[in-house]
Amino acid sequence: MRFTTVSSCWRKLVVLVVAIACGLGAASPASANHIRASLIAEKPAAPGGAVTLALLMQPEPGWHGYWLNPGDAGYGLALDWTLPAGAKTGTPQFPVPQTLLIAGLMNHVYEHDYAVLVPLTLPADAAPGTVLPLHVKARWLACTREVCVPEQADLAGSVAVGGGTIAADARFTGWRTALPAPIDRKGAFALTPQALRLAIPFPAASRIEAPHLFVATENIVSYAAPQRFWRKGDTLIVELARAPGVATPPPPIVSGVLAIGGAAGGLAIDAQPGVVPTDGTPLDTTAARATPLGLLAVIGAALLGGLILNVMPCVFPILSLKALALARSNAGEAAARREGLAYAAGVICACLALGGTLLALRGAGAQVGWAFQLQEPGVVAVLLLLAVAITANFMGVFEVPGLSFERGGHTTGGAFATGLLAAFVATPCTGPFMAAAIGAALVLPLWAALATFAALGLGIALPFVALGFVPALRRLLPRPGAWMERFRRAMAVPMGLTALALAWLAWRLGGQAFAGLAILSAVALVLVLFAVGRAQRAAGSSPRWVLPAAALIVVAAAAGVPLAAVAPPAEGPGLLDAQAFSELALTRARAGGKPVFVYFTADWCLSCKVNESVAIEREGTRDAFRKAGVTVLRGDWTRRDEAITRFLTAQGAAGVPLYLWYPKGGDEPRQLPQVLGPDTLAALARAG
Numbered sequence: 001m002r003f004t005t006v007s008s009c010w011r012k013l014v015v016l017v018v019a020i021a022c023g024l025g026a027a028s029p030a031s032a033n034h035i036r037a038s039l040i041a042e043k044p045a046a047p048g049g050a051v052t053l054a055l056l057m058q059p060e061p062g063w064h065g066y067w068l069n070p071g072d073a074g075y076g077l078a079l080d081w082t083l084p085a086g087a088k089t090g091t092p093q094f095p096v097p098q099t100l101l102i103a104g105l106m107n108h109v110y111e112h113d114y115a116v117l118v119p120l121t122l123p124a125d126a127a128p129g130t131v132l133p134l135h136v137k138a139r140w141l142a143c144t145r146e147v148c149v150p151e152q153a154d155l156a157g158s159v160a161v162g163g164g165t166i167a168a169d170a171r172f173t174g175w176r177t178a179l180p181a182p183i184d185r186k187g188a189f190a191l192t193p194q195a196l197r198l199a200i201p202f203p204a205a206s207r208i209e210a211p212h213l214f215v216a217t218e219n220i221v222s223y224a225a226p227q228r229f230w231r232k233g234d235t236l237i238v239e240l241a242r243a244p245g246v247a248t249p250p251p252p253i254v255s256g257v258l259a260i261g262g263a264a265g266g267l268a269i270d271a272q273p274g275v276v277p278t279d280g281t282p283l284d285t286t287a288a289r290a291t292p293l294g295l296l297a298v299i300g301a302a303l304l305g306g307l308i309l310n311v312m313p314c315v316f317p318i319l320s321l322k323a324l325a326l327a328r329s330n331a332g333e334a335a336a337r338r339e340g341l342a343y344a345a346g347v348i349c350a351c352l353a354l355g356g357t358l359l360a361l362r363g364a365g366a367q368v369g370w371a372f373q374l375q376e377p378g379v380v381a382v383l384l385l386l387a388v389a390i391t392a393n394f395m396g397v398f399e400v401p402g403l404s405f406e407r408g409g410h411t412t413g414g415a416f417a418t419g420l421l422a423a424f425v426a427t428p429c430t431g432p433f434m435a436a437a438i439g440a441a442l443v444l445p446l447w448a449a450l451a452t453f454a455a456l457g458l459g460i461a462l463p464f465v466a467l468g469f470v471p472a473l474r475r476l477l478p479r480p481g482a483w484m485e486r487f488r489r490a491m492a493v494p495m496g497l498t499a500l501a502l503a504w505l506a507w508r509l510g511g512q513a514f515a516g517l518a519i520l521s522a523v524a525l526v527l528v529l530f531a532v533g534r535a536q537r538a539a540g541s542s543p544r545w546v547l548p549a550a551a552l553i554v555v556a557a558a559a560g561v562p563l564a565a566v567a568p569p570a571e572g573p574g575l576l577d578a579q580a581f582s583e584l585a586l587t588r589a590r591a592g593g594k595p596v597f598v599y600f601t602a603d604w605c606l607s608c609k610v611n612e613s614v615a616i617e618r619e620g621t622r623d624a625f626r627k628a629g630v631t632v633l634r635g636d637w638t639r640r641d642e643a644i645t646r647f648l649t650a651q652g653a654a655g656v657p658l659y660l661w662y663p664k665g666g667d668e669p670r671q672l673p674q675v676l677g678p679d680t681l682a683a684l685a686r687a688g
Contacts, residue, residue, distance in 0.1 A: 209261025306459020340468020346419020
C-alpha cells in the first residue's frame, strides 16, 4: 500500500485513514469487491514475443478507483505478479483519469470501467501450442464520496503460445484509444519556490477543452490549486502552484498526462529542465473558443483545398462532362442557376455527411481521420463498382441523366446526384490547404467544424456554380459538336485508371480472395449495364430491374468483407529502405543523433503516391540520405492503425500525407509541405 506524500500530508493521511476505517467498519470481511477486476490477454504470442494484458476494473455505480498518482488522498493499483520462468511484464499504462474534488482534496480517479494495460514478454523457450498460466495479486482502493474500502483480488489468466486460431480481443482497441496519445518530443519545465511551469509541444491549430495537467511526479505541486494555461505558437504553457511546505530538489524529468477534452482525450507528456516562455496568450479554460480570424483562415483553406480537388483525376472528368452537358443543353439563365445550386447542394451535403460521420466517430472514441471510409474493404468494393459504372457511362455503354449530353442532362435532380457523386469520389485526395483545414476542423467546436466541411464542399462545387451564374464563362466553352462524344470517351481513361487503382487497393486491404470477388462483381455490373444500355437505346428508358440487380451486386461484393480479415500483402522497403513507424522506432532513431525523416502514407492517397514518385522514391533522394545518414520511418495508414492515428492527432493532422523532418542533434521536428518538389528532401539532407 502506497500513500501519496504531498502538501499538508498529515491532514490528508488522517482523512484517508478515517475513511478507510469507516469503510472497514461498514463492510464485512466476506463482502464482494466494489470494483470487479479481471485479467485478460489480448491474443496468442510467439515464443519470446510480446502480448498486451489488461487489468479490467469495473466499479459499481457511485464508486471509483485511482490513477497511478491518486492525488491528495488514496492509493493506486499495486500488482504482484507470479509468472512462468523467463516471462516478464513492463510498465502498466493507465487511461486518462478524471478529477474529483472533495472537501478541498483533489483526487485523480476513474468513475467508470477502465483498463490498465500491461505489456508481457513470453519466455524465449516457450513451447508453441502450450498455454502459459498467469497470476497476479492486485490491491487497490475503492471509494465513494463518503467512504473508502481497501480491496484485493487474486487474478488468474493465461496466454496461448503460437498463432493458433484465436482472434485478438476486440476490446483492446477501445482500451488503447482511452490511453493518452504520445508526444514525440519532450517539453521543458522550470521550478521556482512558488510554481512549476512547463512548456508542452502542442499544435497551434489544435483545440483544447477544459485542460488539466495530471502530474505523475510526486511531491512537487499542489493538486487542488487552480491551473493556469497560455498558448504561444505551437507551445502550451502551464503553471502549477508548488506544494506548500515541501522543499524538494528539481527532478530530472516531470511526467504526466495533459487532458485536453473532446475525442482526443489526453496527451502523455515528459518534460526536462529547460527554458519556459514567460509570455503568451492566456487560455480561457472554461470553453474552447475559435477566434474569428483563425476560423476565417481555416474556412479559406478548406475552400481553396476543395477548389484544387477539381483537377484530380477522379473529379475532373465528372466536372468536365457536367459542364459540357450544361453548355450543350442551352438552358436558360434560371435553369442554369438552378442546376448550379443543385450541384453545389449535392456536394456540400456529401461533405457535411462525411465530416459529420467523422466527428461522430471521433466523439465516440474511434481513432479515425479524413478518408476513414477508404480504410474499410467494403467501402472500397462499393467505390470500385461506382468507378466501373462511371467508366462504362463515359464509354457510352449506358446513360446517366446527370452526365448525359442527350438524356435530361440539365435536371436539378441529376445535378444534385452528380454533386453527391463528385464529392464522394473526391475523398481519397488530400491536397494543399485542405489537410491543414481538416486537421483544424477536428479540434474546433462542432459548428465551426461543420462550417469547414461545408466550405470544402463549396470549393469543390465552385467551378460549376460559376458556370451556372456567369453566362460569359459558358460562352468560353467550345461549341457543341461531335467532338463532345469523343471527349466523353477520352474521359473514360482517367476513370478507368481510378477503377484499376481501387481494384489494387482492394487487394492491398483484403488480399487476393477479396479483390477477386470485388473484380468479379465489377464484371457482373458491366454485363448488367450493357443490358441497361441496350434497353435505353431501344425503349428510351431504363428497365425496372436495374436498381434491384445493382443492389444485389453491391451486396455480393460487400459479402466478401470477412475475407479481408487476412493480413494484407507485405510491401517492400523501397529505395529509401524505410523502417515501419512506431513511437519506439522514432525514439531510437532520434537518439542516434542523425537526421530522421518520417512520412505517413496510404495506398488510397493519390497525393501521397504522387509525392513518393516525384520526391521520395528517387535515386537522388536515396543518395543524399545515405550520405547524411538519414533514418527513414514510414507509417502506412492504408488500414486503420490506432497508434498512427493518435500520432497524427498529436501533430494536428487529420490525415495523410504528413511529412516530418527531424534535424540531427535532437532539434524540434519540421513539418514539411504536403506537396514535395523533386529536390526538397535531398536539400534537407545536405543541410543536415
